[in-house]
Amino acid sequence: MGLVVAIFSIVCAVIAWVRSRDRAGGSRSWRCRVKAMGWGVLLLPIAWIALWLFGVNPATVGLLLLSGAALILLPGVAADLAAVLLILLGLYGLAAAFAVYKYARQGVAWAGADYIAKPAAAHAKQVAISWKTSIATAVPHPPKVVIPSPPPKVVSLHQDIVSFRPGPWYAALASTGPQGYVPVLLAAFLFLAFGLWLVPRTLGMHYLLVSRLTNRVQRLSETRTDAVDTAAAELRRVERDLHDGAQARLVALGMSLRAAERLFAASPGAALALVGEAREMSSRALTELRDLVRGIHPPVLADRGLGDAVRALALDAPVATKLDMDLPGRLAEPVESAAYFAVAEVLANAAKHAQARMVEIHMRHTGDVLRIAVTDDGIGGADPAMGSGLRGVERRLGTFDGILAVNSPPGGPTIVVIEVPCALLSLKTSSS
């Protein structure tokens, strides 16, 4: 039995240790790992002590199993059950202590030593005593508790309470004599206290988990709505721009060409002028399409990724821009795009509203977080709640659990920090 318990405990501990790696956030330090295993670590030794004190009975075996499960599956239902079992064990201990106390008061000789010496066969007989009667005898009231005498007939007290094989605690009781209830009482209080201490913690953990999940679900549905709205608005904008821009120009171009066709025979000079006009128009249509595409997904971003795209932004910015970058690869395309437009918006704000003369962009990817800080020396006073631009950026970043923080006291400087959790996809291959 001892071997089985030991193997079980070791297996649980090992599994818990391996699993703790995820919860420790990949940290290699053993302190973090133990911390991640939580108080489940404590539960297993407690179960051992319970086994040792109270012997193999449903409560102690249950505690052992549950503490193993709690250790592995924490925070799960097992932890709650383990806490409840601890309390039950404590109550059981109290009842036992009380019974022992009564025995002691009546001066009944201890059967503990006898019991220890008893052969297994005699013990097996005792096991047959039903659970029900044993519970009944465990309860100090009614006072009709039958106290068997003479002593050889005394079924061990522990047996009275739980009809399973008792643990070595009887030996302790036997050796301490009539005062044996003291250690039992202490143990009972210990278990009770630990159980009561544990209950709010496991319940609290559940509450925490549930509230955390509720928050997460709320946040996800918010950002999903934002993402859907943003995408729809973007498509509407593209449709409108195409409709009023390039499409209209192409219609006009077709009409000009048709007019030129008609004029060709009669007045080649006028026809030629019209064709020239048509060419101009196609050029303007191209320019419009180009600007539109730039607003959807800038080609340099597609070609080179975020690093070079931000470099290109800095080159195009009307404000002198200093760059400090450490981005050794590509990110997921949607993240790159969101980060790019965020920087573009912030840069545009710096030039337009803050009247900045100098902008610094710091961009780093460390520990699976992309962090961009844009600082300008403008007049400050930027407030994301006021303008729609930064709000839009915030919403767009929110889809990736990214954040935008603005610190812009009146008089400047303005610091905008963007953080997006994301993985680095690949190391840079193209030279630049």
Next chain:
Amino acid sequence: MRVVVAEDLFLLRDGLVRLLEAHGFEITEAVSTGPALLRALLTYRPDVAIVDVRLPPSFTDEGLQAALAARRQVPGLPVLVLSQYVEQLYARELLADQAGGVGYLLKDRVFNDDQFVEALRAVAGGGTVMDPDVVSKLLVRRARDEPVTRLSPREREVLALMAEGRSNSAIAQRLFVTEKAVSKHSTSIFAKLDLAPSDDDNRRVLAVLAYLNT
């Protein structure tokens, strides 16, 4: 004059080839991918190459990368890069080796075939041609800076045209002034920007671009 054309869209490639042949150019090879372009550039060493920035197989800036790689091996190999977009970043990379023989134009500049062919010949001759879009962005950027503010509006116009890679006579034609007036403006510009004057057209363009690019 031997030309290599790199363009992946058949319609545009065909149009370019026809336009060039009509102007008496000899098309050595018309390719449609980045690797094929690099091979053609290094094998034939054409007088000039017309390169689309975005090419298969990756459909990123493969054409530009191939052109830059070829120029690293054959310094000054004339390349005119055509693109739907002009990026200052790419312009910088093309200009970085200071070797000349570089052009960077929007695709629709082809509509004006006379100017386009002129630009192509200039690049083949070791000149530098930059799209007005690139130059205007450079100028916007420097517009608030000290020496540039001292230029007169006319001088700024001349500066922009110089940066695009136009010769004095072309600038004169464009602004309806005499060549002498242009060279006077240019001397004044170089003095105001504190640049060393140069008679060599290409060196002048490079100097102006380098100034604007810093």
